[in-house]
Amino acid sequence: MEPRAADRCFLGDVGFWVERTPVHEAAQRGESLQLQQLIESGACVNQVTVDSITPLHAASLQGQAQCVQLLLAAGAQVDARNIDGSTPLCDACASGSIECVKLLLSYGAKVNPPLYTASPLHEACMSGANVNAAKLHETALHHAAKVKNVDLIEMLIEFGGNIYARDNRGKKPSDYTWSSSAPAKCFEHYEKTPLTLSQLCRVSLRKATGVRGLEKIAKLNIPPRLIDYLSYN
Structure with missing residues (x-):
């Protein structure tokens, strides 16, 4: 049996820094046919760029559900972290794509990934002068709150999202909602129930x-x- 593309991409390759690959480009643009051909030809679906972005991050951030499905089926790492600490699920929530979020959750994406676990690269960046530390301790629920998407908020909570998780500013997801707004009332409901x-x-x-x-x-x-x-x- 022909091995999947992800099986041909050794662990050492996953941590190898490259510029954006054709897989990244196809995933971001939603070119599902091109992406499928690249996967079938043996392209690595877990290749990371210099800022640790995987093709799954790229597809999720743009809400490209069909590409997300292809990458996950080919063995893409569902909880990969980029240099900001975001997972594909966080990016899918930032894009407001319910379909992408459903796909990632169905493949076991963690709703509450460890917020204070960082790779050596992340640690080095956090001690540098120019970093995006604001994203290093956010959950998918924080992203859903910021885009004010009630459906996403409800879905993440139903999958076990922690409504009390604090980001590096000490804020809960509900702190990013306007008082009396639909997202705020949603959080209030789950806090009481x-x-x-x-x-x-x-x-x-x-x-x-x-x-x-x-x-x-x-x-x-x-x-x-x-x-x-x-x-x-």
Whole structure:
């Protein structure tokens, strides 16, 4: 069987700095046919640029759902961090693309990635003179709040998003909403109404299944209705 492009991209290659590759360009522009051809020809879907941007970051930031799907299916790292500390899920929320967010979550993207874990590159940048530290400690929920997208906010919380997570300014996601606005009322509702036990169980199981969780859940020997619930159908 022919190995996937991601399998041919060794771990050492993932950390190798390059300028933007044709995969990055196709992903950003939404050129799904070109991207598919590049993947089939063996192009690495996890190649990073000098600022640690992967093709999945590029596609997510532009809301290119079809390209996000192709990259994830080819083995793109769903929780890769760029130099600002953002994951593709953060970028998808910044773009306001619900479809991209759904895809990333279905492939096990972490809603609450560690906020204070940084690579040596991040540490070096944080001690430098010109950095974007404001992004180093933000969650996807912070991004959703900033773009004032209630549907995204609800989706992330239902997937276990921490409404009390603080960024490096000490602000919660709700602090980026206007008082009495729809996003503010959404956060207020969830602060007053804890998730149900069934919802907490669903979040915990999805977290345990990790990447490609939907495939694993579909194989469980449980009633179809439970599979649908765990799959957010």
